[in-house]
Amino acid sequence: MLKLQDVSVKYGSFTAVHNVNLEVSPGQIVVLLGANGAGKSTIFKTISGLNKASSGRIEFEGEPLNKRSPDKIVQSGIVQCAEGRKLFPSMTVEENLKMGAYVHRKNKKGIKESMKHVFELFPILEEKQVDMAGSLSGGQQQMLAIGRALMAKPKLMLLDEPSIGLAPLIVEQMFEVIKTINREGTTILLAEQNANAALRIADKGYVFENGAVVLEGTSEELFANDEIKKAYIGA
Amino acid sequence: MANIINKRFIIPVLILFAIVFPFVTQNDYFIHVMTLSFIWMIGVYGLNLLAGYTGYLSLAHAGFFAVGAYSLGLLTVKAQMNFWLAFVLSLIITSVLGFLIGLIALRTKEHFFAIYTLCVGYILYLIIDKWDSLTEGVRGLIGIPAPGNIGPISFETPLSQYYLVLAILLVVILIVYRIVHSLTGRTYIAIRNSEDLALTIGISTMKNKLEVFVLSTFFAGLSGALYASFIRFIGPDIGNIVITFDLLTYLLIGGIGTLSGPIVGTVLVVWISQQLQFLQDYRMLIFGPILTLLVIFYPRGIAGSIAGWNAKRAEKKLAKAQQDERFSQSPISAENQVKEG
Numbered sequence: 001m002l003k004l005q006d007v008s009v010k011y012g013s014f015t016a017v018h019n020v021n022l023e024v025s026p027g028q029i030v031v032l033l034g035a036n037g038a039g040k041s042t043i044f045k046t047i048s049g050l051n052k053a054s055s056g057r058i059e060f061e062g063e064p065l066n067k068r069s070p071d072k073i074v075q076s077g078i079v080q081c082a083e084g085r086k087l088f089p090s091m092t093v094e095e096n097l098k099m100g101a102y103v104h105r106k107n108k109k110g111i112k113e114s115m116k117h118v119f120e121l122f123p124i125l126e127e128k129q130v131d132m133a134g135s136l137s138g139g140q141q142q143m144l145a146i147g148r149a150l151m152a153k154p155k156l157m158l159l160d161e162p163s164i165g166l167a168p169l170i171v172e173q174m175f176e177v178i179k180t181i182n183r184e185g186t187t188i189l190l191a192e193q194n195a196n197a198a199l200r201i202a203d204k205g206y207v208f209e210n211g212a213v214v215l216e217g218t219s220e221e222l223f224a225n226d227e228i229k230k231a232y233i234g235a
Numbered sequence: 236m237a238n239i240i241n242k243r244f245i246i247p248v249l250i251l252f253a254i255v256f257p258f259v260t261q262n263d264y265f266i267h268v269m270t271l272s273f274i275w276m277i278g279v280y281g282l283n284l285l286a287g288y289t290g291y292l293s294l295a296h297a298g299f300f301a302v303g304a305y306s307l308g309l310l311t312v313k314a315q316m317n318f319w320l321a322f323v324l325s326l327i328i329t330s331v332l333g334f335l336i337g338l339i340a341l342r343t344k345e346h347f348f349a350i351y352t353l354c355v356g357y358i359l360y361l362i363i364d365k366w367d368s369l370t371e372g373v374r375g376l377i378g379i380p381a382p383g384n385i386g387p388i389s390f391e392t393p394l395s396q397y398y399l400v401l402a403i404l405l406v407v408i409l410i411v412y413r414i415v416h417s418l419t420g421r422t423y424i425a426i427r428n429s430e431d432l433a434l435t436i437g438i439s440t441m442k443n444k445l446e447v448f449v450l451s452t453f454f455a456g457l458s459g460a461l462y463a464s465f466i467r468f469i470g471p472d473i474g475n476i477v478i479t480f481d482l483l484t485y486l487l488i489g490g491i492g493t494l495s496g497p498i499v500g501t502v503l504v505v506w507i508s509q510q511l512q513f514l515q516d517y518r519m520l521i522f523g524p525i526l527t528l529l530v531i532f533y534p535r536g537i538a539g540s541i542a543g544w545n546a547k548r549a550e551k552k553l554a555k556a557q558q559d560e561r562f563s564q565s566p567i568s569a570e571n572q573v574k575e576g
Binding site for chain 1: 428
């Protein structure tokens with residue numbers, strides 16, 4: 001479904017990502033593990049078109065993405081849910097969700113259905129519908145960020161650190177929902193520092209260090225790997 | 236008090252006030268100043284859409300204002316064109332110019348955009364000032380006709396012009412209101428919030444920015460064309476950067492990114508300026524510090540701050556209501572505890 005071949009990304013003269021090869025198949029949950037600054041977010045921004053790859057090739061459903069503009073990439077079915085729960089704080093929960101369906105803005109009925117679906121996943125958002133997004137708690141904001149990404153009905157969702165700064169109980173709920181979203185047919189590429197929680201729901205993982213993939217394998221393989229245990233799981 | 240200053244109530248009252256204003260004052264000078272204020276408001280609404288809602292501070296708006304004014308002036312005075320045809324053409328000219336300049340200017344952001352548009356505004360001013368053979372340069376353009384008759388209605392008197400400008404202003408406000416409360420408006424606000432975020436939900440930011448830039452220059456041009464037909468004389472100074480900063484002052488004091496801000500700010504500053512005429516340019520000694528203090532302590536201007544206070548008060552009320560509810564429940568729970576104990 002998504003394929004990165006030898007992708008490098010530069011910020012000026014600094015190479016943030018070196019020759020990354022990565023593949024996501026339909027229906028999978030794939031996780032990118034790594035510390036801050038390992039290049040996970042850069043990869044996400046490059047896939048969604050905010051950064052341009054300086055070399056290499058990105059393919060989505062067999063079509064090259066490199067030259068496509070970010071809005072066209074969203075239209076083709078890749079939606080990024082950015083790190084740090086970026087919302088539109090001065091808009092209500094409902095308006096935020098409607099903005100998420102921007103690419104389907106002509107389909108009023110579809111938007112209503114999508115919103116119903118999001119409210120089923122996150123009932124709290126329905127209660128807070130008319131509240132300003134800025135007044136929500138951290139967990140609710142993350143739910144809204146994921147909900148807004150869902151409104152675009154993505155084939156592939158890029159989730160950047162959904163667990164960051166959340167209480168353990170909320171993290172668990174969040175990963176449950178991610179699993180549900182995946183089961184309902186959305187392929188998911190997840191960037192996480194919380195390896196323990198992420199590997200539990202993922203099919204496959206890549207470990208990033210200093211902008212390069214240092215390890216890859218199925219979740220079981222990565223779980224069993226001593227290096228991973230030491231560095232990320234803390235067992 | 237908050238209930239009395241209800242939005243639904245205040246808008247008809249304001250419109251009614253604007254309609255009866257000339258009969259209340261009976262003073263031609265006041266009517267003149269008010270008409271001018273309305274004309275400025277249209278330009279300020281244009282600036283507000285771009286700078287307030289989309290977050291792109293254009294400093295070229297006096298330039299576009301002057302292009303609108305001079306297009307109308309030249310088409311009617313030199314080309315002897317029918318007034319309303321010239322009026323429509325001058326709006327088209329300003330918008331097309333806005334489109335072309337926007338194509339380049341919008342590749343820059345933030346300070347760079349402000350500086351770039353500042354230069355564009357200055358170039359527009361210089362062209363008008365120096366292109367003597369076309370614009371008559373510093374001598375200015377004299378004898379611009381008043382708006383032509385629409386059917387039996389003529390616009391020769393100050394009173395009829397007052398109502399014409401008021402009607403156009405109301406249409407402009409209605410258009411801006413509809414835009415701001417639509418998906419298009421939220422798209423602009425999304426771009427102001429974060430362009431990257433807007434891109435990741437599939438908004439073509441360039442297309443939307445260009446759209447709002449053209450719309451904004453259209454309103455600036457409209458304001459300029461009305462100015463030319465109202466004052467009947469224009470000089471290059473109307474394109475001066477000072478005018479841009481006037482518009483910006485009205486917007487900042489009234490409340491940037493609010494719907495009522497342009498009205499509040501323009502009326503207030505124009506009237507205070509009129510009262511301080513005798514100080515000439517020294518009146519800036521008063522406006523400068525006020526503006527600085529306002530930007531530091533009330534960055535959302537008058538309208539924005541009032542909206543903020545109202546929201547806060549509503550929040551407090553809600554919190555208090557919830558607290559009262561808890562208090563009223565607490566004796567019962569205390570009783571239960573005693574029983575259980």
